[in-house]
Amino acid sequence: MRRWFDLSFRYKVPLWGSALIVIAALAVSAAFMAQAYDDLRRDLVDSSASLGRALARNVFPAMLNDEVWRAFEIIRAPLSATPGDSTVQPEILLALDQRQQVFVATDPVAAPLSIQMSEIGGDYPALARQLATAPETATVEHIGEQHLYVAVPIADDGMRLGTLVVVHSKDVFLPRFWSVAQRGALTGLLVLALLLPINWYWGRRMAGPLVDLARSIDSVSEGVPHTPPPTDYPYRDELGRLFDAYGLMVRTLQDKNRLEKEMIRSERLAAIGRLSAGVAHEINNPLGGMLVALDNFKRRGGHDQRTLKTVAMIERGLSQIRDTVGAMLVEAKVKSRDFGPQDLDDLVTLLAAEARKRKVTIDIDSNLSEEVPLPATLLRQILMNLLLNAIQASDPSAEVHCTVRRTDGAVVVETFNTGRPIPEEVMSHLFEPFATGKENGSGLGLWVTYQIVSQLGGQIVAERLEETTRFRVVLPAGESA
């Protein structure tokens, strides 16, 4: 039983609806049929009673004068009516005297003259008992197994001579009932045929969004928070509110996920920053010592060419290490003048050679009219790194676009370039050291940029916008101190 209640709404709603419709149709049909049966019987009894009363009036004088043959003629009259009007045509008619003995019958074989009615057998004893207890002038009806009996008193002016019994066969009555019942059943089926599909459609329509919603919620609980709301449900009922709530939940989850990822990423970058700063510092000291020692060695002189060559090689290698380590050690606390509009002109000049080499034009769009309270060295380095990357990633003969905007309390720098987009796997480690996508890069440019930006309390975001790659840097910059 429980299995039925565990069914999906997709089936449960239509099934319950169908069951209710079928029950309703059956109940209405049954009531209709009972009514029809009752009406038919009533009609039959009424017409029999009126026939009986008419005959009783006619048969009264015949009985009074004891004219059996005439009485027989009279009661036989209805049986010789034209066939076809079978409903009202009785099977047998009996005229009984006061002692319930047969005075005359239309079928003398079944009911011989002068026999006591209760002796005929069949339903007659029961009818006889009923007649005996009935009031003098009442019309008595009795429904037997095969027949329907209507008894009318044969009386005139308060004088009762006997009883006229009209006997109908149920066989003539049932076909009539069945035809009515058939019509009723057909109507019922028609109603079912119309209502069931409507109910099914309505049920599916009701349950459909609910089922989709449940499926989406399942997938969310399985850890796929990017599931969009399943279908667009435009109505403002409870289901609509459920959809709204679901949408809200998904958006919140997505936000939470994004924030978590963002946090993990910045935590990771911060950890890498601390590690690399520590390592760089530890390397820098002995490195300086080695460089000084090498210089001392060269100064002492008196070395042959081969020794000098080896020393030069070691010195080159150490210098390279010093440069790399120096690049990793981002020192944001350096004293520097404020960044001004002329720094942008300097940048264009500095980048001109690289741009020419790759046939790229640089377009800088700035609304700086005066100096901003940010260290010029650092902001120049940020811009330099971003623009160099943009030039190198750009399609040849394309344009690298850069906007610098002074807003309330912040400076927003954006660079745009077309060309090969940053691959997804690089994107997730973009600001980590040595995560280069270039063949000949140091892998430190964006790392250094990120370090500078975070030390200045700002944010840097890389995005792919269709054909364009955009880097956006927001640096907080209050009023000039």
Add this chain to the structure above:
Amino acid sequence: MTVNTLRICLVEDDELMGEALSERFEMEGLACDWHPRGKDALLALQRRRLCCQATRC
């Protein structure tokens, strides 16, 4: 070692750097006292009057 001679007090915690610098000062003809720890250097300074201090952190 006379009071008039110029001496450099070098405070440097990195051994390699301290040794290389001491060697260099020697080559340049400058007398040098190298202290790896600041406390020792301060004590030494209290004992002698020095005209020049070179420190590096």
